[in-house]
Amino acid sequence: MYIKEITLTNYRNYTKTTIPFENKVNVILGENAQGKTNVMESIFVLSMAKSHRTSNDKELIKWDCEYAKLSGIVEKHRGPVTLDLVISTKGKKAKYNHIEQKKLSQYIGSINTVMFAPEDLNLVKGSPQVRRKFIDMEIGQVSPVYMHDLSRYQKILQQRNQYLKQLQTKKQTDLSLLDVLTLQLSEMAAKILKKRFDFLQLLQQWAEPIHKGISRDLETLKIEYKNSIDVSEDADLSKMLEAY
Ligand SMILES: Nc1ncnc2c1ncn2[C@@H]1O[C@H](COP(=O)(O)OP(=O)(O)O)[C@@H](O)[C@H]1O
Ligand SMILES: [Mg+2]
Known part of the structure; x- marks a missing residue:
């Protein structure tokens, strides 16, 4: 192409x-x-x-x-x-x-x-948000399902935050909808996390030998995803969901 x-x-x-x-x-x-x-x-x-x-x-x-x-x-x-x-x-x-x-x-x-540009240095120097954005862009190019899950996640997160506010100001008192939103949010989050793990595993496979070559065998590149719920990359989807 x-x-x-x-x-x-x-x-x-x-x-x-x-x-x-x-x-x-x-x-x-x-x-x-x-x-x-x-x-x-x-x-x-x-x-x-x-x-x-x-x-x-x-x-x-x-x-x-x-x-x-x-x-x-x-x-x-x-x-x-x-x-x-x-x-x-x-x-x-x-x-x-x-x-x-x-x-x-x-x-x-x-x-x-x-894309490789001077801005890419931020991948290493910048905040975790920059790294997440990079991962999302890369996976998004090959997986429309991932893009869909990401936007679903954002929407549910917004809904849930709004609902939490309404609970606080007593505009809402029913907690059952909150449970539904929490479950939906967790399901999306687990799917996203799983895909990110898979992607980083692939990236590791590709990048490690290249980095070895550049560093003349002196260094080993290891890519690790430190996620907020602290699950390991070999956990399956249901474990991730449970952790969320
Ligand atoms: N929205 C815009 N409308 C018109 N000109 C723009 C716009 N955004 C950037 N520019 C102009 O683009 C030029 C910078 O282009 P750039 O591709 O960064 O240059 P370089 O060749 O140095 O890489 C500047 O002259 C800037 O004023
Ligand atoms: Mg330029």
């Missing part, structure tokens, strides 16, 4: 530009602040429907414009595929081969990208 070309409309500093790529290594050269990183970012956005360096989609839209559009032609084994993503203040719309995708989670993963 490779990206044949990408067209940026009102994206960052680009008004309308088509950039063709080769099926090999592509080098982008330019003066400072000409938009090199913006091009790299746009490839990531086309793949993930969000930026690697900002969670505020508005920043991606060219100043004083209503929307930004990214279009890509991707050569896949089975032929070319077109991707379109429109970002406006009202939200995002994605198309795969000109067909609108009802859910972004269906669109994400149409092309898989690995």
Whole structure:
């Protein structure tokens, strides 16, 4: 698979530009602040429907414009595929081969990208939140189910927090709904945790020999997921659920 070309409309500093790529290594050269990183970012956005360096989609839209559009032609084994993503203040719309995708989670993963940028140092130096976000992005690219579970988790968490507030202010007194929400939240959390463990195990398998090579056999890379409920990676789903 490779990206044949990408067209940026009102994206960052680009008004309308088509950039063709080769099926090999592509080098982008330019003066400072000409938009090199913006091009790299746009490839990531086309793949993930969000930026690697900002969670505020508005920043991606060219100043004083209503929307930004990214279009890509991707050569896949089975032929070319077109991707379109429109970002406006009202939200995002994605198309795969000109067909609108009802859910972004269906669109994400149409092309898989690995971004390596200076910001990645935060993976080691930054807060746990940065690491969780990285893991979520990687798994999300290959598992729409995971994306779905994550957003379910966020929704239930919000509902539960709201309910807790209502209990506190005595607007609600029934504890049975709280139990239901707690159980639902735990189920999602356990599923997410299991997937994260599986992913990190794979990452360990791939990264360890590479790190060995870089350190000339002097170091062994070990990736460990310190989770809040303190279960080990070989626990099964029901154990995780119980712990939650
Ligand atoms: N939303 C935006 N609208 C217009 N210009 C933008 C927007 N966001 C960033 N820019 C401009 O993009 C340029 C930086 O591009 P960047 O890709 O970071 O440069 P570099 O080539 O150094 O990597 C700056 O000139 C900045 O003002
Ligand atoms: Mg740059």
